[in-house]
Structures are given as structure tokens and as C-alpha cells.
Amino acid sequence: MAKIVIDGAEIETEEGANLLKVCLDNDIYIPNLCRLETDETPHASCRLCFVEVAGYKSPVPSCTVAVTDEMVVKTDTEPVRRLQKTGLRFLLSTHKIECKDCPANKQCELQDIAKFLKVGLKPKGLKQRFHETDVDERHPCFTYYPNRCVLCGKCIRVCRQEHGQSTLTFARRGIDTVVSCFQGDDIEKLPCEDYRACAAICPVGALEVK
């Protein structure tokens, strides 16, 4: 057992437990997009779940922290919120705001996080940048919307965890990075007809079942 302090409240938990999970389980909300309960190692790519841990110079992503006894954590400090807001603004600068037409509207995790951080959906001061292709129909079973995608990679990982290897993958580099599929695969052999966890897990409605 480990006793830790989060935002002044004492919490008992397992030594080595994932700090982000501990916070969420104790109703302390920390913005996050890329964490999967089933991940063996933290993916740590959305860079939103920052917290301050005593002893660390700067904020750390809580999904990468294993709890140790007497750990002191703060989730609501100026440096934490600043990084979270910047991260969210970055994501919003590549996310087409067409909430009315989006099936994820009202269940969208980006909307929730923006509300929580009190950030508008239009990223102030940043030029928006979108992919040329709005709709990608190459996958036989799913429609992919690159300009909604936040590249959390959860779709890729649930697919891999279920089938041993993923039928989805990241493609291209830098700002052009997208989720893509291996073309030329025999559609008959893909497990996608019966298995749609990738679309279900998408936090922003970037993958839709056809």
C-alpha cells in the first residue's frame, strides 16, 4: 500500500499504481486522450495529463508515473494548466470544428477537455492547418476523417491487442501524420466485419463504421 497526497487530499492506493488511473478513480479529473487501460507501457503521446509531482523540476505526464509511498501530487497548478492548454490548442489547430455535423458531438472528449480547461474551440493565435483530404474511404469497413483525428493511436492499439497485429497504422511524418490502413490486404481476411473496437474507442469521431 502507498499513501499519497493529491491536491491536498490523502489517498491510499497500491504502490506502483498508474498515477493517472489513481487520479481518475478518485474523481480527480485529468485531461487525457491516449491512455488505454490495457496498455502495457504508457503511450504518452497526447501530452495532456500533466501533473506536478514533488521532486520533479517540471510537470510530468501522469500516465507515465508509478505511484510511490508519500508521493505529493498537484494537478491544478499554473505550469500544469499552461501545458495542458497549449497541448489542447495545438490539437484544436488541426481539428476541423464542425461539431454540428460530427457524430461525436456532445460525446467528444475534445469538447469535454476544452470545457474543463476553459479553452475556446478556436485555437487563439494559431493558424489552423488541415489535411487536404477530408474523408478517407480507403478502408473497406471504416471511414477515416483525418481532420478530426487527434492521433491518440488508440484505434491502432486496440486492434493490435485484439488480433496480435494491427490492421491500422500511422503513416507519413510530422504534421502530415495520419492513421492509415494497409492497402492490398484481402478484405475477406480482415477481422473488421465483426470487430469494431477501433471506431468505438475513438475519442473524437474520426473513425466511423461504413
Add this chain to the structure above:
Amino acid sequence: MNPPSDNGPQAVYAAIRAEADERLEAFRTAPVPRIHIGMATCGIASGAMETKAAFEEALAAQNIEAKIHSVGCIGHCYAEPWVIIDYPDSGFPPIFYHNVTPGKAKMLAKLFLLEGDPRFEHVYGATEENEMIPWVGEFPRFNREKRLITEKCGKVDPEEINDYIAEKGYGALAKALEGSPESVIQEVSDARLRGRGGAGFPTGKKWQLARSAEGGSKVVICNADEGDPGAYMDRTLLESNPHQMLEGMILCGYAVGAHRGIVYVRSEYPLAVSILRTAIDQAREKGVLGENILGSGFNFDITIFQGSGAFVCGEETALIRSIEGSRGMPQHRPPYPVVKGLNGEPTVINNVKTLASIPPIIENGAEWFASIGTESSTGTAVFSVVGDVVHPGLVEIPMGVTLRELIFDICGGIHKKKKFHAVQIGGPSGGCLPESFLDTPIDYDSLTDAGAMMGSGGMVVMDQETCMVNVSRYFLDFTQKESCGKCTFCRIGTYHLLEILHRITIGEGEEGDLEKLETLSKDIKAGSLCGLGRTAPNPVLTSLAYFRDEYEAHIKEKKCPGLTCRPLIAFYIDLDKCARGCDACVGCCPTDAVFTTRTRKKGIDLELCVKCGECMVACPPEYDAVRKVSPPHLAPVVDRPPEGEKK
């Protein structure tokens, strides 16, 4: 630990060494001239193949008996292609010739080798002290270096293991195998060697961690995924003396208890890959690699893995993913690779130069190594000094030498009439330092304090005609394109930095842009997942700190002080200098923007001009009439005479 015995590693080695020595002796004492030619990629690119062919042809045609010895690179890029002609019977010492074209090669074969005239007008220097020809050891470019890692580069044939062995190669391995693995780690720790890949992590500590890590199949990886623009130290080492790195790798394997090594090398280095393959095969044949190395009972084998050229794969977790067959994307550390690396096994990843530093340390001892350099940064640093310097190339210096000594004393300073402006150290992760930092000693901590970093050894020197905003834009363009796209801050953050920098360079900068650059940079440094993102803003932050006036000139005056950013400059022709009747600029202009005025001088139609600068290059130096100005409205307007008017 076994005491040295009759059939121990040292004894086995002695037999191999004797064979190599004998071979070398035969080569040295043969009564024929020897021609050493630098044949690394840099030499080949400058025409060394043609030079070698010209020698071969001339020797055959004139029936001259001589030996051609292909060696690697000595690091003197400005002199490529170079040869050393060692012709004892001529009465001259071995002579170093630079820029040896095929024509010069044929001439030297005939006049020197046949007729005994070394052609003094083409001599760069002698490689030994003598009374006839200045010795290169008297030139700063040669004598200010301290060569440990590159010592044998340019001396040995990289495809002939006996050359390396005759230079005491694999002697350190034989020595170490007589002792315990722990004593190897102790020696490396006492030498206080720090990782030469850039971050400077203590190598001994890394090895100790790997040794104590649990795992049945530990791995040693040599990181030769050199990707910084302008950096080519690792390539040169692998192409010139691969065995020193291989020996270091085997020593590392012995120290940490690994039996498997992988060289992760870029496939864009085909010559290095092919030379490495030969070297590994030869090492196996000699019994210094593979099973029961030098009769010690220790097994270690090395394979090559070719990376596909993603810059981020130099990051160790991405490198591991790449070997495992996945997309090269970094992972959160810890766990560090020394604990959980390739396929979950403890993995030591060291840079080429780190591994190549090991044999000299084992051979000469930790105390000797630690006496070179500074207290916190021991040993030497290898830099590829490129850009606007007189003597660019690969330079190995003791840590602690100042930037000024390196750039001005050793590399000859800036070309005539121009002034030093900045030096970029550490590639896309490093920073740009101004003149006021020239007295900074080159070591890990001083460079980091200055806002740059040691990096893996790329150094770009820039003269006054460089725009620092454009340099930042260039590096951000590089990191943005090379970002793996995994984490938000690097993928999107660097894009926004690039977008702002791009706007500034085309004259669309706005008030507040600089503050925005600063805050975004700080957040990207704090928020990114791996070293690539965390250091990507460094070129922006350092240039903003040291060259802020240049940014402000771009934004406020729409002026590029370095006269580089095309939308902010204009070309014109100085009518006082332009020569009547000369048409050099007219002929080279790709858009017919240069016209003849009524006075038969030239003018530039700014509407048509694409600012390629060709006219400036073409204008004969005795006129030197083409001028560049910024902002563009400063260019005097010269009217084009109406079409059809008599000139």
C-alpha cells in the same frame, strides 16, 4: 580471472599480430613507391576514383612499379582528393598532395615516380619532418589536433584487417580478455568517458547498469544513425577504420555480458555498410569476433541493421522499435533500454565515437584518457566543421579547446573579406552562438550553458551573409519533417514555429510573433515526449536570444540583414562599375530580366527578376557591379528602354 598463459588471449593475439607486422614490414620495405589515396565517400565524391584510375593507367602505361594503397579519410575535406606519395628512393620524404585531379595524377606518375621530380609547386607538405619540404606537422590544421578516435583513419586500409592489427588493433581486446568484465567497466568509469552521441551520459555507468540488469540475451547496439545536417563523423569513422568501433563493441559486450551486437547504420551510407560487412567477415576469420574470441571462451557476434533514414531513429527507443520491425517512434523512458530494450532485453546503445574511444582507453589506461580534456569532459571531441571556413573537414580536438581556436586557428577562419557571424553546434537540437561566445570552451557543460549542445559533432560556421531567421526556419523545417508525429507538442508545435518563421522570412511577420515564438518554444521543450521535440526549439531560442535584432529587422523594417530571404531583397547593377559591352549577366539570367540601357550598361527588371543571384556570380570580379539590397525598395530603378529603340 586467468593469469596470462601460453595459450591465453594475449598469446593468441601475439601470433595474429606477428603475421600482420610481417605483412606491413614487407609493404614498407618493398623497394617501390607507395601511393596512398583517400577513398572514403568524401574522397570519392571529389573524384578519388578517377584519380586512382589515372595513377593505375599511368603506372601501367609507363611500366612503373608502385603500390597503390587505398585508405580512408584523414578529415581534410578541403584537400580532397588527396594522395601521399612515399618514394624513399627519390630521396624525398613522403609527400602530401592536395586536390589531385586525374591530370595531376598522371603528371606526378611521370615526373615524380619516373623522373624523380616531386613538382614542388603542387606539394602541400611532407608527412615527416625533413630538411627539404615543410612538414605538415608544422601547420595548425595538422598539429593542433589530438587524435584518439581518428588516429588510424587515413593510415589503414579499412578493408584490410591486418593494417589495423599492425597498428596495435585488437590489442586492447586481448588485454581485456585476460581480465574480468568488471575491470573493463571500472576502466571506462575511471576514464570518465561520456556518450559521444550528444547527451553525454557516463558510459561506465550505462555499462554498469546493463551488467547488473537481469536478462539472458543482452544486446549491444552501435548507433550509427547519423542524421544531423552537415555531420559526417560517424560515416567517416566507419569508412576509414571500422575495426576500432568493432573492437569497442566487442569490449562492451564482454563488459556487460552480451553475446550479440548490432550496428544500426543508415542505408544512405552504402560504402560504410559494405566496408563494415568486410570488416566483420575479416574479424571473424581472424578469431577476434564470433565464438571463443582469441581462445578466451567468450562469444560475441555482430550483425548489421540498415535504417531507412528517419532522423528520429537516432533516438534510442525509436531505434529499437525500428529494429523490431515497427515504425520508428520513440517510447516513454523509463524503462531505459539498459533495463528493457530490444525485445525486452537489456540493451546498451552507444554512439560510434563512444565505442571507438574504448580501445585506446583499455590500451593506455583510464588515467591517460582522463588527463586529456577537462575535468567534467574527458578525452577528445570529433567535429565536422563545415560552412564558411577555409579548411573544412573532420577535426578531433581535446575537450576544452575554445570555439575560436577550432574555427580560426585550426580550420583557418572565415574566407577573405568576410566576417564571422555565427556557429551552429549540435544540429537541429543545438543552437547558434554569436561572436561573443567564441571563447567558450568546447565541453558538454559549457556548450549547454550557452544554449547550444555538444551534439554528436556537427558544426556549421556561418559568415555575415547568413540570415539567422532563415537558419532557424531551415532547422525547424527539418525537425518538422522528421517528427515521427507521435506526440502533440512535437508534431503540431514545431509546425506552428515553422509557420511563424516562414511568415517572418517572407516579410509577413507581425508584432507579437517573437513573443509567440518564445512561449511556444518553451512549451514544446517542456511538453514533448522525446529528445527530438524537447530540443527542436533550441535553434529558435538561441537565435532569438543572440540575434534578436535580425528578427526585428525582418518584422519591422521588412529587411533581411543577411541578404538571404528572397522576398526581402532586390538585385541591381551599379552603373558606375558596370562595363559597357560586357554581356555576362545577360547571358546567364534565366528570366531575361537583365537588359541593356541606353548607355550600353545593364539594368535589372525587378518585375521579372527571380533573385536567383546568377548575375552576381557571372559578373567578372574586376567589375563586381551586381549589388544586393534589403529591403527591396532601396534598389535604384533603371528603366528598360522601349522595345525596338536603337541601342
